[in-house]
Amino acid sequence: MIGVIKALYRTQLLSIKGIWYLFCSIRLVGMNLMALLYVRQKLCPRQIAISENGISINYCTLYTQSEHLAAQLAIHCDIKPQQKIAIMAGNHNILVHALFALARLGADIYLLNTELSATQLRDINNNVHFDWIIHDPEITWLPPINNLPTYHENQISVYALLTALPLTHQMKIEITHFAKITVLTSGTTGRFKLARRSGQAQNFVSPFFQLLVKLNLSHYRKIYIATPIYHGFGMATLCMSVLLGATMFLTRRFEAPKACQLIAHNKIEVVTLVPLMLDRMLTYSETRLQSLRCIISGGAPITATLVKQVLDRLGRVLFNLYGTSEAGICMIASPDDLAVYPTTIGKPLKGLCTKLVAKESAANMRNELYIKCAWSTGGHYWVATGDLADKDADGYYYLNGRVDDMIVSGGENVYPFELQQCLSMHPKVKDTAVIGVDDEEFGQRLVAFIVLASDAEQTEAIIFSWLKTMVARYQMPKKVIFVDELPMTEIGKVDRKKLRQLLS
Known part of the structure; x- marks a missing residue:
């Protein structure tokens, strides 16, 4: 609680003026998104709110x-x-x-x-x-x-x-x-x-306070929203930026070279993105990312390799967040957490309940993550996230793919994420994505797309030979396709539609 009070004082929200302007906002504009902007423009009217293309x-x-x-x-x-x-x-x-x-x-x-x-x-x-x-x-x-x-x-x-x-x-x-x-x-x-x-403010107070303290956001004034605002992650960052009185840097489309240049030129401190965006920026220029003090990754699983690269090259600045469109932010893994448990999504926020529900028989156990909290669309009812997850003995959670990604190959339930995780451990593999495709003999099979590390040379036969000791026979891919880079959607996730087009 002391940490929350200190953070709110830094943002002026807990000052006499801040409290007064909050009451005024309810009377003048109502309890809605505009109230945030009313309070902030009263507290720091000349502070830059938006920076876009130099304007x-x-x-x-x-x-x-x-x-x-x-x-x-x-x-x-x-x-x-x-x-x-x-x-x-x-x-x-x-x-x-x-x-x-x-x-x-x-x-x-x-x-x-x-x-x-x-x-x-x-x-x-x-x-x-x-x-x-x-x-x-x-x-x-x-x-x-x-x-x-x-x-x-x-x-x-x-x-x-x-x-x-x-x-x-x-x-x-x-x-x-x-x-x-x-x-x-x-x-x-x-x-x-x-x-x-719902836009009711009380539904967002608890997660906001926890983010404010865990990520030390009250210390920063420059935030680059790399993810689309139409995505829940981007919209949450916009609201957070206004509450903090920070400058929001916007670009219509993410491009790694322009993003790195923007961060370096403006000495941006915070960026919100998904792992594929982070990987592209780190590959392009780690020197242009040195001003970052808080990298907030979410929206997709992160690999242990990428976590290690960020921690080694940029320091302990990486946070891995897990959230859903129904509930917003649910879990946070700090840099210290990631240093020990590289792929964890952390532990649930206070006020959020979780449970793992078995999806299959004990012989082939997979667990779907369910959540329940006051700020979700389901209110006090359990909501199925559609994400497969596990929890270790220390209470940290890990993602294991999506429920709807499962294919049935030769009568076996197969999850692309498991093969993807395995391939990411190969020392010559920089990035990878796995999809399911129809197959006349087995019903469905997996296809792996691989981006090799720079100057690395591998063949499909070598990859197959390495995989034989790593995965079960029914998890072996039908085909391995080497690509220069994985196609990316506007949100920053792997574009699986374009991957399928490479097969035709």
Whole structure:
């Protein structure tokens, strides 16, 4: 508790001014995302809030412009409380303005993956029935409903409303509370699920305080959000940045060279990303990452090799987080934890309950992780995460792949993640991904894609020979394919669709 109090004092949230502005925000803008911005712009109006492509916006300007945009959206688009507004956009300041403006209007916000196909988007709309879709201009495969581009040269857009002249008369916006923010889970697999989370502040107080203390976030003022904001991880980082009064550095698309240059030039202290992004940056230039004091990795399992590289080259700055779209952050592994248990996702946050539920017979045991906490979509009910996991004698958890990744090969249940873990232990393998494919003889088989370490030479036969002593016969891959690098989605995970295209 002492650590929380000290951290809150550093961010001014526990000061007399901070508490006063919090009460004022509830009365003036309501209990929603905009309240965070109201408090922050009062505490540090000239602090840079967003830095994008060399252009900076301070907190006072961000708040004023977001209020202006809310009024424009209400008048020109007739957006009202509890309307369902989808957003499909990359990381840029127009997206951030739109999020705060829609929250101010009390709209229910749905953050959608920009890589959704037309069919997937249509199916989601048939399920939700959006009132509006706000989208980047390159996204043209939209269902026949109201839509508003973030930017457009010839028609009304969010940017046009944002830069429009102020209204001649002051428009009074209704005070609203607890608007919902919904993220899409598994959006690129075709098996989407909407994770609706209430905007009630008390649901996020406990995880926020624990993150604040465990990651020493109150010490930092420059955060690079490398993951898409439409992903739960990115959205959580945006909220955290505003609460801290930090500068958010945004790039529309992640590219390792540009990311390293951005970090070095601005002496960025914190970055949120997924392991594949971290691996790309470390490979490109570890010297440009020396300003980082807190690397927050999540969204996918991390390898022991990558953990060791980061700890050896950058010091004890790496945190491995586990979270779900339904509950946000669930577990944290500190640098000290990772030094001893390199692949752990840590231990559950206080207030979060976990249990492992057997998925198969005792002879072939696999356990699915279930969670329960006040801040999840399930409330006080158990929620199946879809992740396979184990717990060691010291209480640390480890991921073992996804339940829905399992294939049946020759009558045996086979998990791609197990072969992937094994291959990552090979001294000549830098990175690897494994997928299941149809097979006439066995029903399904595994295919392994391997990125070799620099200057390493291996053949499929050598890899097969090495694997024979490491895995069971039914886990052996049908084929090994060597690639220069693994394709990556916008979220930063391995793009398995593109891997399948390499097989055709």
